[in-house]
Amino acid sequence: MNILADPAAFARDAVLYNHESKSLLRFIACGSVDHGKSSLLGRLLFDADLVLDDQIEALRKDTGQLTGAVEDLDFSLLFDGLAAEREQKITIDLAYRFFATEKRKFIVADAPGHEQYTRNMATGASTADLALILVNAQSGLTQQTRRHALIAATLGVHHLVVAVNKMDLVAYSRATFEAIETEFRKFSDRLGGVSITFIPVSARGGDNVVKRSPHMAWYRGPTLLEKLETVDVTPRAANQAFRMAVQWVSRPTPDFRGYCGLIAGGEVRPGMEVIVQPSGQRTRIASIVTADGELARAGTGQSVTLTLADDVDVSRGDLIADVARPAEVSDRIDARIFWMGQGTLAPGSRFHIKLGTASAAANISGPMHLIDLGQDAAVTPVDRLMSNEFGLCRLELDRPLAADRYGANRETGSFILIDAETHDTVAMGLVENASAPALTPDKRDSVVRSVATRIARLFGKNETHGRSIAKAISWRATGSLDTFVISWIITGNTAIAGSIAVTEIVTKILFYYFHERIWALASWGRR
Amino acid sequence: MNDATITKASGTHSYLDQLEAESIHIMRETVAECDKTVMLYSIGKDSSVLLHLAMKAFYPGKPPFPLLHVDTTWKFREMIDFRDRRARELGVDLLVHVNQDGVARGIGPVSHGSELHTDVMKTQGLRQALDLHGFDAAIGGARRDEDKSRAKERIFSFRNAHHRWDPKRQRPEPWRLFNTHKRKGESIRVFPLSNWTEFDVWLYIHRENIPVVPLYFAKPRPVVKRGETLVMVDDDRLPLEPGEVPQLRNVRFRTLGCYPLTGAIESTAISTENILRETLDSRYSERRDRVIDQDGSASMERKKQEGYF
Numbered sequence: 001m002n003i004l005a006d007p008a009a010f011a012r013d014a015v016l017y018n019h020e021s022k023s024l025l026r027f028i029a030c031g032s033v034d035h036g037k038s039s040l041l042g043r044l045l046f047d048a049d050l051v052l053d054d055q056i057e058a059l060r061k062d063t064g065q066l067t068g069a070v071e072d073l074d075f076s077l078l079f080d081g082l083a084a085e086r087e088q089k090i091t092i093d094l095a096y097r098f099f100a101t102e103k104r105k106f107i108v109a110d111a112p113g114h115e116q117y118t119r120n121m122a123t124g125a126s127t128a129d130l131a132l133i134l135v136n137a138q139s140g141l142t143q144q145t146r147r148h149a150l151i152a153a154t155l156g157v158h159h160l161v162v163a164v165n166k167m168d169l170v171a172y173s174r175a176t177f178e179a180i181e182t183e184f185r186k187f188s189d190r191l192g193g194v195s196i197t198f199i200p201v202s203a204r205g206g207d208n209v210v211k212r213s214p215h216m217a218w219y220r221g222p223t224l225l226e227k228l229e230t231v232d233v234t235p236r237a238a239n240q241a242f243r244m245a246v247q248w249v250s251r252p253t254p255d256f257r258g259y260c261g262l263i264a265g266g267e268v269r270p271g272m273e274v275i276v277q278p279s280g281q282r283t284r285i286a287s288i289v290t291a292d293g294e295l296a297r298a299g300t301g302q303s304v305t306l307t308l309a310d311d312v313d314v315s316r317g318d319l320i321a322d323v324a325r326p327a328e329v330s331d332r333i334d335a336r337i338f339w340m341g342q343g344t345l346a347p348g349s350r351f352h353i354k355l356g357t358a359s360a361a362a363n364i365s366g367p368m369h370l371i372d373l374g375q376d377a378a379v380t381p382v383d384r385l386m387s388n389e390f391g392l393c394r395l396e397l398d399r400p401l402a403a404d405r406y407g408a409n410r411e412t413g414s415f416i417l418i419d420a421e422t423h424d425t426v427a428m429g430l431v432e433n434a435s436a437p438a439l440t441p442d443k444r445d446s447v448v449r450s451v452a453t454r455i456a457r458l459f460g461k462n463e464t465h466g467r468s469i470a471k472a473i474s475w476r477a478t479g480s481l482d483t484f485v486i487s488w489i490i491t492g493n494t495a496i497a498g499s500i501a502v503t504e505i506v507t508k509i510l511f512y513y514f515h516e517r518i519w520a521l522a523s524w525g526r527r
Numbered sequence: 528m529n530d531a532t533i534t535k536a537s538g539t540h541s542y543l544d545q546l547e548a549e550s551i552h553i554m555r556e557t558v559a560e561c562d563k564t565v566m567l568y569s570i571g572k573d574s575s576v577l578l579h580l581a582m583k584a585f586y587p588g589k590p591p592f593p594l595l596h597v598d599t600t601w602k603f604r605e606m607i608d609f610r611d612r613r614a615r616e617l618g619v620d621l622l623v624h625v626n627q628d629g630v631a632r633g634i635g636p637v638s639h640g641s642e643l644h645t646d647v648m649k650t651q652g653l654r655q656a657l658d659l660h661g662f663d664a665a666i667g668g669a670r671r672d673e674d675k676s677r678a679k680e681r682i683f684s685f686r687n688a689h690h691r692w693d694p695k696r697q698r699p700e701p702w703r704l705f706n707t708h709k710r711k712g713e714s715i716r717v718f719p720l721s722n723w724t725e726f727d728v729w730l731y732i733h734r735e736n737i738p739v740v741p742l743y744f745a746k747p748r749p750v751v752k753r754g755e756t757l758v759m760v761d762d763d764r765l766p767l768e769p770g771e772v773p774q775l776r777n778v779r780f781r782t783l784g785c786y787p788l789t790g791a792i793e794s795t796a797i798s799t800e801n802i803l804r805e806t807l808d809s810r811y812s813e814r815r816d817r818v819i820d821q822d823g824s825a826s827m828e829r830k831k832q833e834g835y836f
Contacts, residue, residue, distance in 0.1 A: 019726075019730055019803075020541055020543060020730065020734065021541050022541060022542050023541070023542060024542035024545050024546075052809070093679045093694070093697065094679070094699075095671075095678040095679045096671050096678055096721070096722065097672075097678065098671070098672050098722065098724045100724070100726070104542075105542045105727075107722055119699050120699065122699075122701065123699040123700060123701045126701035126702045127701075127702060127703075247552070247555040247556060247559055248555045248558065248559045250585065250587075250588050251588075252585075252587055252588030252589070253587075256587060258587075260555050260584075260585075261555075262548055262549075262551075262552040262703070289586070289587065290583070290586065291582065291583040291586035292583075299540070301540060301544075301545055301548055302540070302544070302548050303547070303548040303549075303551035303552050303555075303584070305586070316559055340699065352708070354704055354706065357556075357559070410702065411702065411703065414701070414702045414704065415704065416701065416704045416706060418706050418708055422710070423706070423708035423709065423710055424698060424706075425698045425699055425700075425706045428699070428701045
């Protein structure tokens with residue numbers, strides 16, 4: 001019989017072996033201020049034995065707690081990275097954390113709770129498979145909790161874990177926990193088909209974080225770590241139609257021409273028939289080239305170089321797609337927009353759009369709707385979006401692009417809008433529909449259209465007609481009084497002065513109204 | 528192409544495959560969208576991985592950018608040998624920049640302290656080299672797990688004309704959509720290894736058989752103990768204190784930099800497998816062995832704002 005001298009060493013080697021085949025879970029942690037998110041994450045790492053000794057030393061220095069039990073340290077400080085955050089004791093910016101257990105590697109997007117930092121939360125959720133939402137057992141669900149859950153669901157996060165924290169402060173009450181669960185479930189039909197798990201925890205005591213709580217025998221579900229380690233992370237894109245956006249055309253030698261990209265959906269094999277979008281040219285895959293040799297097939301998430309059977313015109317920004325299930329191609333995209341810019345977003349605004357690897361100019365056109373996260377995502381018509389608001393609108397592009405519905409493919413169905421002046425990323429976009437028939441790229445037609453939009457806007461939003469008329473009347477009253485006084489001084493005749501002023505009232509009200517509406521068309525000189 | 532052998536049939540993808548694919552995507556995005564890209568090559572393990580990924584990303588071509596090493600003149604001799612050998616073997620362009628002004632002033636880590644030395648020879652040197660060649664994008668091997676302020680830095684991280692980083696003006700990076708539009712005078716630092724940890728780097732080196740500087744493996748080396756730090760006596764520029772005699776100890780390095788600023792650890796790890804096991808068992812993060820990171824909790828954040836990579 002073979003006796004192992006050091007079972008621990010044997011276990012470690014097995015660990016090493018397993019490390020290579022581990023899966024990856026990206027999750028986002030979000031919660032209202034003071035619901036204890038940083039503390040919970042700190043406790044998770046500490047109990048999973050992943051906080052190193054020098055980090056604890058640094059923590060002791062930072063907190064001045066040079067003695068005392070390690071468990072009593074303020075773990076939230078492990079996470080607040082920027083000097084301003086440590087000073088204000090709040091999380092401002094999105095931070096990424098990494099840890100690995102024997103089963104999985106985790107990438108955690110640690111998102112701040114304040115509403116003005118919602119963009120950080122939305123960014124973190126855009127790549128997450130799971131959202132961990134913190135609820136304070138004492139204060140229950142807040143507006144912010146609902147908001148976070150809605151954003152996560154909107155961005156396609158399929159698993160929600162609601163951690164009801166600070167259970168120690170409500171005497172580990174089952175009733176409190178269940179009341180929160182019931183309330184959350186009442187609104188969760190708003191979230192679509194996401195799976196939701198509720199876990200009662202105490203970050204301070206480590207209850208149900210990594211270790212099962214001795215105080216809550218009534219809870220039979222998984223601990224937080226168990227849930228994170230077992231949730232299904234099979235890429236949903238695996239069963240999708242093949243998609244690869246061309247990033248870079250590789251031409252190292254005159255006889256090699258390869259198209260580099262990361263596979264955004266489905267699977268590709270040599271010989272497979274594909275369509276190049278938006279041009280619509282068809283060809284076959286000749287080979288899948290990688291530095292590790294040619295592949296017999298490649299799937300979602302792999303970075304590859306494809307060579308094509310025919311000499312078709314392909315450049316950066318094109319999409320290579322399954323010919324049987326191509327993407328939609330249009331220069332009009334209906335989308336959900338998350339507006340992160342400083343000012344407001346209104347129809348008529350122009351941006352650069354980056355969709356996959358393609359870029360174009362985009363014009364926001366109406367009608368616009370607000371998805372009110374404060375009212376459980378109720379949709380209402382609006383004429384502009386404020387910062388940190390979700391809305392629906394249409395984009396008109398200066399050329400057709402290939403895209404999918406966001407629900408069908410997160411990669412080919414998402415885009416960002418870039419401000420042409422500041423170059424900032426001002427909006428995240430989720431494609432709802434890109435199947436509107438493309439406008440004929442005929443010059444005359446677009447001129448007609450542009451005139452039509454301008455005329456439509458002449459009687460459009462921003463200033464109501466009533467307001468324009470009221471302004472015209474008030475201005476005229478002032479002006480005509482002035483005309484009367486001047487005419488009277490010059491002619492010395494009140495009757496003539498009076499009739500000039502009265503006639504003028506009528507004509508100039510009309511002129512003013514049209515003058516005002518025409519100015520409304522020009523954006524020149526506006527701030 | 529039809530007679531090419533198929534060497535690897537892809538099955539399920541491990542997290543390392545995912546990290547690799549994402550890093551390659553980032554590099555390709557950089558060269559496709561920027562005018563003049565350079566890869567910062569610091570000769571350490573992260574740079575080795577970065578270079579390996581660049582070779583893969585542009586295969587069968589060569590990486591369409593040169594490597595840049597900002598030489599502080601205080602690197603371990605083995606690092607310089609390794610650097611020149613690798614560039615030759617892979618047939619890639621290597622630019623070496625030394626801050627001549629610093630050399631003329633005789634700046635060194637021993638005479639002037641770690642802070643000034645790092646600022647002049649590394650930070651200023653890097654800024655000079657980037658300005659000299661007009662690079663608008665510099666790919667570097669920094670990882671978010673290295674430091675708390677790094678954890679908040681974007682993958683495409685912007686610097687103003689003075690190479691300063693403004694942590695409060697960072698652009699969101701949703702999905703895989705990177706905004707590379709620059710304002711006047713701005714340049715970009717790109718970090719393809721952002722989501723890798725020290726362990727991931729070693730596991731990948733192990734899996735891909737990537738050559739690294741031999742200093743990472745344990746060997747008897749002459750060291751002196753200063754406080755808690757073991758400093759290797761790599762040449763005769765390190766002044767010995769009275770009564771200090773270099774001792775041969777079996778040591779290796781977890782990070783590499785200027786030799787008087789880099790602490791060795793006692794170890795018996797002579798293979799990547801040994802190192803992986805040691806990393807798993809270690810109770811300390813790698814930065815502990817770097818003298819320059821201990822100037823204060825926010826020291827990395829401050830240095831980065833001043834233009835440190």
